[in-house]
Amino acid sequence: KSARSTKPNAGAWLRIGSEEGSGRAELLLSAPVDRGRWALSHLVLASAVPVVPQLILGLCFGLGTGELGGMLTATLSLVPAVWVMVGIAMAAVGLAGRGAATCPPEAAWRVYGG
Numbered sequence: 001k002s003a004r005s006t007k008p009n010a011g012a013w014l015r016i017g018s019e020e021g022s023g024r025a026e027l028l029l030s031a032p033v034d035r036g037r038w039a040l041s042h043l044v045l046a047s048a049v050p051v052v053p054q055l056i057l058g059l060c061f062g063l064g065t066g067e068l069g070g071m072l073t074a075t076l077s078l079v080p081a082v083w084v085m086v087g088i089a090m091a092a093v094g095l096a097g098r099g100a101a102t103c104p105p106e107a108a109w110r111v112y113g114g
Contacts, residue, residue: 043090050082 058075062068 039090043086046086046089047083051076051079054079054082 054075055072058072059068061075062071065071
């Protein structure tokens, strides 16, 4: 189930590359916004988003089976794996820069996620 949480987050990072490639980021970065701060805003969102579906999944399984603590632990234990995928996507954008825009999220998912 954590695989469903990974794909949108890798896409969020690849969107940074597409925004830079299309020139939309230039409008934002021409203002007094640091590039690192802009990337950090994407990182915070991409790191927080997978927690919500895993939490909901754990609550549903936990309430259904009567083992709330165990199910929450089991589903939330998958979140760090999603964060690793976010880190890989972040590294790809950092290394490839604007070239990362040419890689669709589905291709990145096939390479890293199966």
